[in-house]
Amino acid sequence: MLRYGTRPLGVGDGMISARQIKVSFSPQRSPVLDRLDLQVQQGEFVSVLGSSGCGKSTLLKTIAGLIIPLSGELQVGDPGSEDRTEIGFVFQDPTLLPWRNVLDNIRLPLELRSVSVESQLEVARECLELVGLAPEDASKYPRMLSGGMRMRVSLARALVTRPEILLLDEPFAALDDMLRQQLNEELLGIWQELHQTIVFVTHNVAEAVFLSQRVCLMQTGSGRLVDEVEIPFPQPRQAGLRAEADYARLVDSVSRRLRETVR
């Protein structure tokens, strides 16, 4: 049973509510997601942590509506709202169109929604600034950009529809450590400003602990979220958090719990 934001307001329903979701790509193979439960409240920042191949990306694509589950109940969006909830999706690769410059790449989602060109450009420029790109980058082509800048463009494109839900699929996995940390801080800044509901998929424990309010651990093989850790550090978080002993202890504890899911 699938519902997108047309459900009457109910107590305890969040922005994303997945119950007993099952996804399978072939009847011969065991399901990728099996009786998976996930609740995300409005404005919450949740990370899904797991090793590669455990089905994290599949979960994200299912929430986005790219994959239709075999069974289970999935409700995405504000239960009180009649409109379809806007979802922003940041892929693992920047997935930019090489024949379009930065600004034209960012405004693509609006173009597909037949928004007027003036407002496309206006919103695209705002988003360009929001992700830390300079106005003169607008006319550059993807091939002229570094990996980090391409990812910023990809993030700006996801933000251009002003989504209530932002789904990120290991967006910074291909970047070096320093750049990833910097982009983590900037992503938190954007979340502080716009208060989207964020589901962030990663295999990096430190990243998940630094960013999110809650970390869900996904088990390889079972296709389920088997453990959950609340991250108590207050917002807004600064880079200095990484130097604190409490942070290091929590990263270590989450790492151990993640290892236990493999056994």
Place this chain on the structure above:
Amino acid sequence: MKTTPRQLASSLAPPLALLIVSVACWQLVVVIWQIKPYLLPSPGNVIEAAIKHRHDLVSAIWWTGRAAGLGLTISILLGMTTALVFSQSRIVRRSFYPYAIALQTVPIVAIAPLIVIWFGEGFQSVVLVTVIISLFPVVTNVTTGLTSIDEGLHDLFQLNQASRWQLLVKLRIPLAIPSLVTGARTAAGLAVVGAIVGEFFTGASVQDRGLGYHVFSAVHTLQTNLLFNCVIAATLLGVGLFVVVSLAGRHLLGRWTAEMETH
């Protein structure tokens, strides 16, 4: 990157030196063994014939070039249209595509006389033979380009509820441009072959005497020196057409190339 005159000179010098040495050897061989001119004319003899027949040769290049150029243009336009239909209808593609492949293997020299019987001994038959030989590389390359799937970009368009039309115009067609350029380059080389084969069979009845006619008549009158000039002219024409298409392709691919070179 600009090439300085000195760099140009240093890259041109070795092939030029080889050409001079080869021509000198050729002259020596003819003189030493006193080879009859109808078997192997000397370089001087060939140049003499070129000067004598210069008007015929220039007009032959013009006519053959026109037939090849017109045939190539029709092939590119018709090929793109066919590929577009193939990409949009699975049933049409699956019915016609095997024949499109099979027809490529039918030798053009076997079809050309048939074309002349059906369409007369005129310019139109020459162009038609050119179209037949140069059409298929365009059809197969563009169809492959249009039907190839980039999963990430496809997901991006699906997430934004792109219509079938938007998907075609904003994603599939731009993605197929590099394939079109590849197909057109192959077709350019074949177009000159097609035009000459066509002229071969339309024979002397055509007023517009192209290179194919001169090859045919030079063989029958044992004017080997003229035959040599026809071969050189046909080669230059083929290279010329290829260069024109390549330059147009490079211009069209300006935004793609840098990306492709890194792959």
